[in-house]
Amino acid sequence: MNLSLLILLPLLTALLILMSKQLAQIRVIGLVGSLAQLGTAGWLLKLYMDQRAAGNTATHLFESNTVWFKALNINYHIGIDGISLAMILLTSLIVVAGILVSWTMEKLSKEYFFLLVLLSMGAYGFFISLDLFTLFFFLEVAVIPKFLLIGIWGSGKKENSAMKLALMLMAGSALVFVGLMGIYYNTHTFDMVEIGRMGISLGVQKFFFPFVFLGFGIFAALFPFHTWVPDGHASAPTAASMFLAGISMKLGGYGCLRMAALMPDAAHSYSWIIILLATIAIIYGAFATMMQTDLKYINAYSSISHCGFVILGIGMLNKTSINGAVIQMVSHGLMTALFFAAIGMIYSRTHTRMVAQLGGLLKAMPFISTVFVIAGLCSLGLPGFSGFVAEMTVFMGSWQNPDGVYRLATVISAASIVVTAVYILRATGKTIMGPISNEHALLPDATWNEKLAAGLLIVGILIIGLAPFLINQLIMPTTDFLMINIDKALTLK
Amino acid sequence: MSSTIFILLRQELLLSLLIFLLLFIKIGKERSNESILNIINVLLFINLAAGLFGSSEGGAFNGMFTSNAFIVLEKNILNLAMLLISMQSYAWLKNHKQLAEFYLLLFTSLLGMFFMISSGNLLMFYLGLEMSTIPLAAAANFDLAKRKSSEAAMKLILSSAFSSGILLMGISFLYGTSGTLSFDILTAHISNNPMQLFGFILLVSGFAFKISAVPFHLWTADVYEGSPVAVTAFLSVVSKAAVLFTFTSILYKVFTPIATLWYSVLVVLSIATILIGNLFALRQDNFKRFLAFSSIAQVGFILIGISGSSQAGSASLVYFVLIYVFSNLAAFGVVSVVSALAGKENISDFKGFYKTNPFLSWVLTIALFSLAGVPPTAGFFGKLFLMMAGAAKDNYGLIIFASLNMVVSFYYYLKVVKAIFMEENETPIQKLSIPKITQLAMYICIAGIIITGLASLVYDYIYSLSIGI
Numbered sequence: 001m002n003l004s005l006l007i008l009l010p011l012l013t014a015l016l017i018l019m020s021k022q023l024a025q026i027r028v029i030g031l032v033g034s035l036a037q038l039g040t041a042g043w044l045l046k047l048y049m050d051q052r053a054a055g056n057t058a059t060h061l062f063e064s065n066t067v068w069f070k071a072l073n074i075n076y077h078i079g080i081d082g083i084s085l086a087m088i089l090l091t092s093l094i095v096v097a098g099i100l101v102s103w104t105m106e107k108l109s110k111e112y113f114f115l116l117v118l119l120s121m122g123a124y125g126f127f128i129s130l131d132l133f134t135l136f137f138f139l140e141v142a143v144i145p146k147f148l149l150i151g152i153w154g155s156g157k158k159e160n161s162a163m164k165l166a167l168m169l170m171a172g173s174a175l176v177f178v179g180l181m182g183i184y185y186n187t188h189t190f191d192m193v194e195i196g197r198m199g200i201s202l203g204v205q206k207f208f209f210p211f212v213f214l215g216f217g218i219f220a221a222l223f224p225f226h227t228w229v230p231d232g233h234a235s236a237p238t239a240a241s242m243f244l245a246g247i248s249m250k251l252g253g254y255g256c257l258r259m260a261a262l263m264p265d266a267a268h269s270y271s272w273i274i275i276l277l278a279t280i281a282i283i284y285g286a287f288a289t290m291m292q293t294d295l296k297y298i299n300a301y302s303s304i305s306h307c308g309f310v311i312l313g314i315g316m317l318n319k320t321s322i323n324g325a326v327i328q329m330v331s332h333g334l335m336t337a338l339f340f341a342a343i344g345m346i347y348s349r350t351h352t353r354m355v356a357q358l359g360g361l362l363k364a365m366p367f368i369s370t371v372f373v374i375a376g377l378c379s380l381g382l383p384g385f386s387g388f389v390a391e392m393t394v395f396m397g398s399w400q401n402p403d404g405v406y407r408l409a410t411v412i413s414a415a416s417i418v419v420t421a422v423y424i425l426r427a428t429g430k431t432i433m434g435p436i437s438n439e440h441a442l443l444p445d446a447t448w449n450e451k452l453a454a455g456l457l458i459v460g461i462l463i464i465g466l467a468p469f470l471i472n473q474l475i476m477p478t479t480d481f482l483m484i485n486i487d488k489a490l491t492l493k
Numbered sequence: 494m495s496s497t498i499f500i501l502l503r504q505e506l507l508l509s510l511l512i513f514l515l516l517f518i519k520i521g522k523e524r525s526n527e528s529i530l531n532i533i534n535v536l537l538f539i540n541l542a543a544g545l546f547g548s549s550e551g552g553a554f555n556g557m558f559t560s561n562a563f564i565v566l567e568k569n570i571l572n573l574a575m576l577l578i579s580m581q582s583y584a585w586l587k588n589h590k591q592l593a594e595f596y597l598l599l600f601t602s603l604l605g606m607f608f609m610i611s612s613g614n615l616l617m618f619y620l621g622l623e624m625s626t627i628p629l630a631a632a633a634n635f636d637l638a639k640r641k642s643s644e645a646a647m648k649l650i651l652s653s654a655f656s657s658g659i660l661l662m663g664i665s666f667l668y669g670t671s672g673t674l675s676f677d678i679l680t681a682h683i684s685n686n687p688m689q690l691f692g693f694i695l696l697v698s699g700f701a702f703k704i705s706a707v708p709f710h711l712w713t714a715d716v717y718e719g720s721p722v723a724v725t726a727f728l729s730v731v732s733k734a735a736v737l738f739t740f741t742s743i744l745y746k747v748f749t750p751i752a753t754l755w756y757s758v759l760v761v762l763s764i765a766t767i768l769i770g771n772l773f774a775l776r777q778d779n780f781k782r783f784l785a786f787s788s789i790a791q792v793g794f795i796l797i798g799i800s801g802s803s804q805a806g807s808a809s810l811v812y813f814v815l816i817y818v819f820s821n822l823a824a825f826g827v828v829s830v831v832s833a834l835a836g837k838e839n840i841s842d843f844k845g846f847y848k849t850n851p852f853l854s855w856v857l858t859i860a861l862f863s864l865a866g867v868p869p870t871a872g873f874f875g876k877l878f879l880m881m882a883g884a885a886k887d888n889y890g891l892i893i894f895a896s897l898n899m900v901v902s903f904y905y906y907l908k909v910v911k912a913i914f915m916e917e918n919e920t921p922i923q924k925l926s927i928p929k930i931t932q933l934a935m936y937i938c939i940a941g942i943i944i945t946g947l948a949s950l951v952y953d954y955i956y957s958l959s960i961g962i
Contacts, residue, residue, distance in 0.1 A: 069949045071956040072881065140868045147907065151915045159915050170903045181884040181892055232889035329685060
């Protein structure tokens with residue numbers, strides 16, 4: 001199968017959206033397009049598993065390599081492994097859900113859907129790239145739609161949030177770019193596979209790893225560069241929040257993981273800094289969430305905490321922890337998208353997101369309240385949902401590291417779950433339970449599109465939560481391979 | 494022999510022919526401005542198209558004039574820019590009384606640039622430079638009723654004269670120490686001789702003046718603000734590009750023996766230029782001043798590319814200039830239309846612009862994104878390749894500085910986008926009816942912005958022609 005389809009489908013959808021006129025037409029095109037993406041991703045999964053079952057042990061499947069800028073040795077090199085496939089599936093699910101929750105977007109609907117689809121194109125392109133330049137290209141493609149989506153359709157101090165987000169992400173890409181230059185001029189190629197094969201010399205790794213890791217770390221809300229997350233997420237319209245937290249922050253995590261695999265020595269020697277920052281993010285994010293009164297801010301700050309687990313898993317640099325990091329990325333993507341969807345549904349009816357002004361919603365909107373509770377429970381890591389599987393795997397992985405400091409970091413991170421439980425249960429209790437105010441008592445429950453969107457995401461969460469071996473089957477072989485390479489590089493030194 | 498000269502100089506000859514045709518049109522029977530403009534645009538198109546066919550290598554006038562495929566390409570880019578500017582100024586020129594003279598001046602200036610780019614001798618170079626500068630000063634004064642316009646012209650002519658003086662002094666030092674003006678012979682005489690180095694520094698200062706590199710940039714903003722938009726566009730795109738082309742070829746061809754010296758000069762210049770350009774661009778409200786300072790910052794990035802002094806360096810320069818032509822002219826096109834039809838030139842006037850003029854808003858937005866270097870626009874590739882060329886020298890401090898400054902520049906471009914899309918305005922610019930031909934020019938620019946980047950063909954072609962040290 002040709003992976004470029006994953007870029008061409010959104011592109012085609014975007015062009016068709018540009019040509020159509022009314023909202024009814026636009027959203028149908030958007031939905032069909034996103035369903036086609038979901039179908040493609042599902043089909044890709046089947047083909048991938050078939051190939052693996054047939055004994056294909058190549059690192060990347062469906063690879064294709066086309067020369068792009070010949071003089072500079074830049075290639076359009078694409079291919080997927082288990083990790084990128086998991087990310088692609090996540091993206092396609094969230095895109096469908098995002099289109100569904102924006103079903104009644106009246107304001108400049110054409111531009112809105114166009115930008116959403118463009119954003120998803122950037123994400124797909126990013127996940128299939130095996131060439132660092134192409135990777136960087138798609139990383140930046142996704143920045144501008146975010147800026148416009150927040151700035152035009154957002155709420156609150158949207159212009160400021162949009163500007164802050166765009167600038168911080170651009171600063172992240174600037175750092176990544178510096179690192180890429182360093183890699184390029186020391187290996188004379190952008191090809192990740194080739195670089196992985198020949199390795200990068202120790203001095204170069206040590207100098208440039210901080211650039212790329214911090215650069216991608218900004219995208220993944222690494223402490224202390226997380227400040228764009230709360231404002232950006234809170235100001236964005238519902239679908240954009242879902243995309244931001246569900247897809248866009250994963251670009252960062254995925255990038256960090258790939259960079260750690262490319263420069264294992266540096267990742268190893270800097271691991272204590274990575275772990276320190278991740279632990280701070282986890283604990284700080286959790287405590288900061290407790291102070292929030294706005295539902296969107298609650299979810300945004302808890303995202304910082306949850307994304308900390310991804311970084312922690314990568315920093316621990318062993319098989320189980322990296323596995324956990326990948327599962328956490330998928331799980332957090334689904335869960336947080338679901339959370340934002342639920343908050344968006346509540347907000348569109350009650351016109352407030354303040355916990356204090358809400359209450360007893362279960363009586364008026366049982367479906368939406370249930371969705372909210374499910375998202376909350378997943379977030380606090382209740383067994384049966386994906387959050388538990390992911391966090392558990394990360395902890396198991398990080399405990400394998402016998403060093404005392406690392407153990408301490410693990411304990412502290414694990415303790416954050418208690419804090420998570422406090423803020424989630426408190427928010428749920430106040431908004432869902434208790435007496436309902438008169439003006440909210442008669443509000444309607446979810447419409448079909450909202451139910452469908454939530455249902456899709458919940459199915460994803462449950463599959464990971466109840467049958468974790470499925471996702472493990474997909475990503476394990478890839479992490480195995482990554483770790484073999486990393487260990488080889490580390491023992492050589 | 495004589496026929497080869499015709500082929501070698503065909504772009505110059507064609508342009509001279511256009512100048513004479515214009516004279517005939519001027520003294521011929523009275524015509525409406527529209528018909529003259531149409532004729533001129535067709536002629537310019539023919540001029541551009543004729544340049545695209547074939548190229549020849551060789552010299553004329555005892556090596557005073559040289560040409561090759563790369564130089565022809567550079568001239569074609571300038572021709573393209575000239576055509577686009579002409580198409581975009583339709584609305585402004587339609588009601589202007591001295592239409593023919595305006596084009597006469599611009600064409601003459603362009604002709605001078607052609608000779609300057611092709612020069613194989615310092616004398617020829619100086620001649621071309623003067624021929625290109627003096628008509629521009631007159632053109633800057635072409636908003637005849639505006640006091641600011643004549644102020645701009647005055648500033649331009651004075652500062653140009655000053656910089657020419659410096660340049661000339663540098664040339665005389667070089668001549669005095671080497672005894673020759675011809676580039677080919679001069680190279681062999683270049684050394685670390687202090688007199689020569691002094692001459693070289695003066696020469697570079699002259700160049701820096703023309704491309705408005707910091708600290709020689711002070712004239713830029715005032716001149717850009719006062720001049721008519723068409724002239725500002727010409728100054729910031731065509732004139733700068735021509736001088737940059739010449740500057741690079743002289744550095745690469747003549748001053749190779751002291752390459753390490755001018756490398757550090759370029760680094761210092763580029764750091765200062767990017768920094769000052771960015772800092773001042775942050776605070777501008779007048780759109781032309783804003784574009785002036787942003788173009789100063791862009792020149793800083795170009796200098797980084799040149800400092801790479803490789804084949805990729807000169808290729809990325811020409812590539813970037815081509816992209817810059819599209820993106821900057823798209824931006825100037827919108828400003829020009831708005832200025833001519835609505836009389837507004839401030840960024841704050843653009844608040845709420847999207848509600849009334851969605852097409853122009855998108856053109857401007859895409860142009861600004863390209864200037865900022867955001868993918869998938871071509872500006873992304875252009876800027877990245879410049880920095881890649883610069884990074885070849887392993888000077889990562891410079892690259893870190895430049896990439897962080899890209900973020901700063903991103904801020905001020907986004908501020909304009911924010912005004913267009915997100916801010917409210919009680920008295921927005923009314924719906925403008927854009928002349929068809931201007932619309933066409935904008936479509937060409939947008940197509941250029943998209944295609945030049947994504948289609949690697951363009952870069953590969955430029956790369957195959959370019960020469961490093």
